[in-house]
Amino acid sequence: MLKSKASSNATDQRNTTRLRVLDQIRATRAISRIDIATALDTSPATITSATADLLSAGLIQETEGEPQSKSARRGRPRVLLKLHGGCHIIAGVKVARHQISVILVDFEGTEIASYTHPLDEARMAPEAFTRTIRSALDLACGAANHSLTDLSGVCIGIAGLIDAEKNFVHWSSSLTERNVDLSPLLSKALPCPAFIENDANLVAKAEQLFGLGKGLKTFLVVTIEHGIGLGIVFDGKLYRGERGCGAEFGHLKVQLDGALCQCGQRGCLEAYVGEYALIREATIASQMTDPKTLSDILSAAQAGDTRSISVLSRAGQMFGMGLSNLINLFDPECIILSGTRGSFEYLHSEEVMARVKSGVVSVDAPLPEIKVNHWGDSMWAKGAAAYGIEQVSILKVRELAANAN
Template sequence: MALPSTDTSRYDNTLAVIRTLRDQGPVARVDLGALNGISSATVTSISAELLQQGLITERPPETPRPSGRGRPKTLVELNPQAACVVCIKLSINEIQLVVGDFSGQVRHSEHHAVTTLALSADDLETLLDEKISTVCAQQLNEFQRLAGICLAVQGVVSSQSGTIIWSPALSFRNAPISARLAERFHCSVLLENDANCIASVLAAKPDYKDCPNLVVIMLGYGIGMSVLINGVPYLGANGSAAEFGHSKYQPGGALCACGRRGCIEAYASDYALYRAASDHLALPSGDSAHPSEQQMQTLTQQALNGDPAMQRIYAEAGRALGYGIANILALFNPDLVLITGSGVRGFDAMQAAMHHAIDDALVAELRGTTRIESCAWDRDMTCMGGIAMALHATDAQALSMSQASSVS
C-alpha cells in the first residue's frame, strides 16, 4: 500500500483544492489557483492527479465566446460518487438519517419516530446499527465507499472520547458510542453536539465570515448554543460548554426536560411554548415533548394575530432569551449573536421582549457593538453541518486511499 506524499505543502494544497471545490462548486483551474494562492502549474498537476484518482471530474468546455477571443474555460468539480457520509440527527422522539455525497450535497433523507427515552444504551446502539445498515444497503451502491458517519446529538457529548454524556432525548448517561459504530462500519465516526453542526454551516457563509467570535443559538425542540472564539468552537473541559438552554432564567420555575426547574429552555423551547399554551387553549393531541411543525405554526400565528394569552407566552419566552443573551454579551462580547433553528418561526413574537430584557440587564458599554440577528430556518442545517464536518474529517483519508489505489 502506497503511503501519502511526504511533501506536506503539496498535500495541504491538494486538500485545499478539494475543499474549495466543495465550497464553491465547479471552478476553472486558473481560479482554483487564485482562490488558494497556488501557482497554475501546481493546480494543473494536482488536478491531473485528482482526475486519475477519480476524486474530481471535468465538465465539458464552455461555449466559445462570440468574439472568438480567448480559450473557453474548462471547469473541474468533485466527483459526487467518490465517497459518501451518513449523518444521524438524534433528538427527542425522532431520528433522522441523511446521506451526503463527496461534494457535500444531500442525496437521501429519512425520518423515524422513536420513543427515545425508552431506549437503553444497548437499544440505541442496536437501533443505529440497524438504521445505518439499511440505508447503506439501499444507497451505498451509488458510491465508491462510505467515508464516515456523524452522529449529531441534542445535549452534552464528548467528541474526543465519542461518548454521549447526557441528552434530554435519552434516559441513560455516559454511553460510549463512536468506537462501536466505527468498528461495525469500518469508517471514522464523529460525535457532535447538534448546535455545533449548525454553527459550522453558518460560520462558513459569506455574510458571517467577518465574525470570528460568533454565538449561534438554536431554538426548536430544545434550546442549544454554539460559541466560536476566533473561529474555533469552545467545548469546555468535557464538551458541556455553551449549554445556554440549561442556564437559569427563574430558579424554581417551570420544569425543564433536563429535570431541573427554571431553565431558559423551559420557557422558550417548542415543548415549553406548547405546554404553556395548553393551559389556555384546547390543543389537539400529539407529542407534547416534540410538537409538530404544524402545531407550532398555529400557536405562533395566534400570537402574531394578537391573541392575548399567546402574546404573553411568547413575550415570556423572549424575556428568558433576553436575560440569557445579556449574560452571553457580558461574558463573551461576541461580534454577532445569531438566532436560528425551527423555533425562529416565533422570533417576531419574542424579539420586543427579548431586546427589552437585554437593555434592562446591561449597561450600554457591556452590550457594546454586538449584533443580534435571526437567520431563517428554510432548511435543516444540522445534518448539512454534520455532512460537512464528516467530509472535512475524512478528506485526508480519502485522499490517501485514492493515492494508494491509483498506484497499486
C-alpha cells in the same frame, strides 16, 4: 517501520495543502489550478502536485471552462477542477425527540434522497441507539435504491455535550447513560466511518455553508427545539471548547437554585425555555387540561388563556436575558435564531428584543443583528451531511498519504 519526525511533518504539510485545495474547489465549485495557487498564496508547482493526488484518488475531476480569450475562437478552453460528486455517498442524520431525519448526499453535497424515521423512545440505551440509527439508514438507503455499504461516511447530530473528535458523548438527552464512547458501537453497527457531533454545531455549519452565516466571520446560531442549543462560529471556524463541552447556552444559569433542568442541575435557561419546561409549567398553571406539546400551549395562548400567555412571556424574558449575555460575551456580527416555523415567535417578540437591549452593556454602536431562520429537521440533517463530507475528505486524504508511503 518508524517514520522520522521530519517525514511525518512533510506528510502532514502535504495533507494540509490537499485539504485546503479541496476546500477551495468546494467553495468555488470550479476553479483553475492557477487560480487556486493565487487564492491560497502557494506555488503553482505545489498546487499541481496536490491536484494530481486528488485526481488520482478520484475526489476531483477536470472540466472545461470558458475559453481564455473571448475574441479568439481558437482560444483554448480553460481546464477547471471540480469535485467528483459521484465518488462518495454520505449520510447526514439528525436525531430529534420523536424522529430521525436522514439525508443522503453526494460528495458535492447534492441531495440524493431524504427519509424520516419515527422514534418510539426519545431516550435510548447506547446499543439500542446505534441499532436504531442503523435501521433508519438501512431504510433510507433502500428507499433510494442504495445499500448501506454504498455509504462512505455517516454524520449523526444529537443534542448534548459531545467530544466530536472522539465520538464521545459526555451527556445527551437522546441517551440513557452518561460518558458513552460511541466509537466501538458505531463500528459494530455500521460498515462505514461514523461521526457524532452536537446538533447545534451542525446547524451553525449549515448556516455558514448555505444559510445566513455565509461570508460572516463571527456569528452565533441559537437553535430552538425541545432544548436550546448554541453553535459558535469564531473567526470562520466552529468553536467547540477544549473537551467539546463549550457553547452550552441552554445550561447557562439564569436563576440561583432555580427550576430543575433535564441535565440534573438547577436554574438553567433551558429549564425555563425548553419545550419540556413550558409543558411542566403550563400543566400546573394553565386553565386548559394537560397541555401535551408546545403547540397546545401556543394554541391556548392564542385563544386568550392568560396563564399560557404568562408562561410564554416569562420564557421570552429569560431567553432575552440569555441573548444579551451572549452579546456581552461575544460581540458577534449577528445572532441567528433557528427553529421550526410557528414554534418560537414568542422568543423574538418586541418585548424580548427590548429585554435583549436592556441587558446589553451600552455603547454608542448598533446592536448585532438578530435574524430568524426557519429550518426543519431536513436542514439539520443537511448540516450533518456537510460535516460528514468534511470528515470523509480528511479520511480520504489521509488514506492517500498512507498509500503513498
